[in-house]
Amino acid sequence: MSGLKNINRRTLLKSTAAVGAGLAMPTIFTSSASASYLNEPTGSTVTLGFNVPQTGPYADEGADELRAYELAVEHLNGGGDGGMMNTFSSKALKGNGILGKKIEYVTGDTQTKSDAARASAKSMIEKDGAIMITGGSSSGVAVAVQALCQEAGIIFMAGLTHSNDTTGKDKKANGFRHFFNSYMSGAALAPVLAANYGKDRKAYHLTADYNWGYTTEQAVRESTEGLGWETVETVKTPLASTDFSAYITPVLQSDADVLVLNHYGGNMVNSLTNAVQFGLRDKQVNGKNFEIIVPLYSRLMAKGAGENVKGIYGSTNWHWTLQDDGSKAFVKSFGEKYGFPPSQAAQTTYVQTLLYADACERAGSFNPCAVVEALEGDSSLPGVSSPSNKGYLFDGLGNGPTLYRAADHQCFKDVLVVKGKENPSSEFDLLEIVEITPVAQVWYEPDNPQFAGGALGTCNPGA
Amino acid sequence: MLALDKKDTTLFLIVLAAVIFAPFLLNPFPEGSELAQFNAGYPDLLQRFLIFGIFAIGFNILFGLTGYLSFGHAAFLGVGSYAGVWMMKLLTMNVVPAILMSIVFAGLFSLLVGYISLRRSGIYFSILTLAFAQMSFALAYSVLTPITNGETGLQLALDDPRVLGVSQVNGSIPPTNLFGLPMRESFELTMGGWVFTFNAGYYLCAVFMMVAFYLAIRIFRSPFGMMLRAVKSNQQRMNYTGLNSRPYTLAAFVISGMYAGLAGGLMVAMDPLAGAERMQWTASGEVVLMTILGGAGTLIGPVLGAGFIKYFENIFSKINDNILHQWFAFLPDGLEDALVFVIHPFIGKGWHLTLGIMFMLIVIFLPGGIVEGFRRLAQIGRRGTGGGKKSADAVPAPAE
């Protein structure tokens, strides 16, 4: 396979510039060139690419991701208080960059569009010589950039992406996801819902009409139906919808007593606000209180929905009120630098950066194939008996013992079931943790039908 | 030469030279320097300049000549992209069938849309094309997911049939290629402080771009082109003379749709993924902006406009505070911070703002677009080259 470019330009130049300006030195690199992998850092620095939405509806989430990346780089380069590096179970990181090379970074705007995200990632690879790309705040973008990195021969550490497909049918050997997914949300939520709302419930789903919506609807439906719920109706709503009244009012007419909003971002804010305006929560159906559920919560979006989130159940990857050492350390260093607590998007991107750096240190190389091998590990999660329970086990990064599973490059860890807080003490204190669902309960086998199809393929070092 | 008159030949040769040497021209700053940030000479962006150039040239054949303002041209680019990716999934990773099918499918779709939309003129025509494009986008994003893979975008997989090729090579999807030459194959030339990258895909785009540009010149200068201009200046009078203008406008519409399809095919040939957002109204609006910004009705204007917008999107969005601090590091701390604070809203996540301001400035002060700017410069300097070989790197500094 030929590389896009076989060397990091900046560093090459620093070494060749000395030869003298007037002298033209044609150097030709083709597929037969000697570099062992794409963008191999040869100088004293290594470049990472942070590709996040800076314009469009997820710009605020992207901004929070960027803050976390900057914090991670600071910590990895030995600055600040070290954050989660101090609590991380692996002690390979020394605070001197990665493998002794100082970390530099470039940023780009995904615009939450596959095309723009790929263009931005390509410029990081071709122009800036980035060795790893990370970021994203939607599954479509994550899948698209992951595929690009696979083709180019770069490691991709996914940011906020929740669709099953990222590590399901669209999984790639060069791509890794720390964030949880639709299946885990469903598996974690269902028992809590059954315990609080009973097993005899009729659910009505409103689902955003795109891939993430489909996988989330399927996951929540199958999990709740497994516990005795009935699904009355599932309706797809156009992504461009801003007013959901036309979809909410038929809910009133059905005999459903639970509404599941498989929406995220602005869709979630609007559909939830509309549902509350239409008095769904004051309603009694079949002698029970009508309830609303939002499978994927984000604190930033909960803020947009204001009062309406109070008492509404959902799941989340991480929340800043967690009291383990890793979370406390992260909230402290993030809070002191920026003045407010980090979002779940910030946590997952910070952790992904640390995990990548750690994998390079343990592998002793930036070679994507070596990094993949290091992240695939050979340890397993305690308490789960399964042949696929094999991967890289770590702890101290805020989610308890976590396994990067070798079979699909998905992290397995505890999942938080949360509820909108009734009496928030500050503008950040919007969600309360109802239950920390143990990882064994959200475990699935790689051949689970919700993840069927697709293959990791083999790692691609790009040269 | 090539049956062009002297002026057109000169323009053609200038563009040809600019395209061939773009990897040099657009990398004016040495690698290590702080200004290297403004270099645009890397394969992906160079390819985009040409692909969107082709798209805009085609759009200009319709809009610049007939005055019909289509607000749905991105749909043809999208249809072309999907057709191209499907060819790669089913047939072979060779880009030739993909590009051909892109053109064919976009042509057929534009025939359908054009046949219906051209029953109306003016803004009614614009809204009809907009409606078709928005419907295509909405359906591709949702119910057509089996064909388009929805939000994620249609992409290649390891288990695609590829009956004339191979499904996978050692666990990887084979790269797009032209009879065995991978499109991402690059060759690097290091000269002193500069590194120039010559990419196979770029030069394939360049060939198509020059063919497309040549055809556009021929169309502009042909009797057919005259007919289209007549439609623009007074369609009614034309109809009174007994001429039915519809076949001409429909032909122009389909030709420009095929140009869009070619652009879509080249896009997936360079990067095999087709996303639904390519068909959204903002994408259609973008090509309108490119054409008007560059200079509607001129030959070279649309290409310049395309370069201008893509340059902003790809270069300005990547400048962050960190880079600003590096630039101004030589200044005293207070001044450095102040400068960064002032410039900050216009770069990185603020690149839209800068783009909006630039739109307004150009429309207000240069009614004929960038081409008019060059013309005025030429007048002032009496150099009179009238060209546009320096494309997007002539963008002013970020701050206002």
Place this chain on the structure above:
Amino acid sequence: MDAILLQILNGLDKGSAYALIALGLTLIFGTLGVVNFAHGALFMIGAFCAVVLSRLLTLSSVSIDPEKVDFLGKPLKVETPYVELWFGPEVGAAIINWSVPLAILFAIPIMALVGLAMERGLIKYFYKRPHADQILVTFGLAIVLQEVIKYFFGANPIPTPAPDAFSGSFDFGAMIGMDPNVIIYPYWRIVYFLFAIGIIGAVFSFLQFTTFGMVVRAGMADRETVGLLGINIDRRFTVMFALAAIVAGLAGVMYAPINSPNYHMGMDFLVLSFVVVVVGGMGSLPGAVVAGFLLGILESFASMAQVVAFLPGINQIIIYLVAIVILLTRPRGLMGRKGVMES
């Protein structure tokens, strides 16, 4: 039956927003002949007037509560809005609670200023320019305006609730003698609909029954002749631009509780409202209003599960489909005049 009634109600509501924006667009187009792509941005600025006012009203004095701590373990800052300090907690809280309706008063002068500034500062130089240039410059302006808002308010939606008095929903079905609990409708949406009707009525009576309106209508029909009569039509058109900006802004203010405002809400509405204007017929004010309500109601019907089950995806494309059908059967939209914007 009740399902249909409900969807009509929904449609009236959505239609109100479309109609108000389309009305403003048509006012500008009909009087000034300018295609204003920044009109969606005016709607968005209106919504942010509501946000700004509620921020102003909740400007707080900060005191430190030594007993509680924030998330970093530092003493918690307690914020008390000045209005609550000045007027007492109850009156203060009530004022804050009513910030959206109060924002109407706040938005009128602001929108008028924005409109005047836009017309005098930019649009007036574009009267004689091609429509394509007008589109480009107003589109550029729209981007600039929304980016400025994003810079100050972020990209996330900002919750802007209606006053508590209107926050609930009422049983519309029981009111008209149907089974209770079937047709429930939020108070605020009824308010929005009535408000829109009021604004539309006011604009029409202003044009119909005042001398000023008469001159404007005459100017819309034949600008040159009116000018020859010695009437300064330009100044009146400037006023009309400000009026259109106010209409768009008020539509935005009142819409804020329905959907939390965000910086790109204008763009979301822009394309749809252009479709509405064209379907109604360029330059026709009644056409814009009728088409707004019509498309709103059709959109609601198309999103019913029964309809979608029958025609998958119809809810995504209904507006465009209807636009195509209408434009093919009625060449100038529902009520368009011949010769407007056809070349």
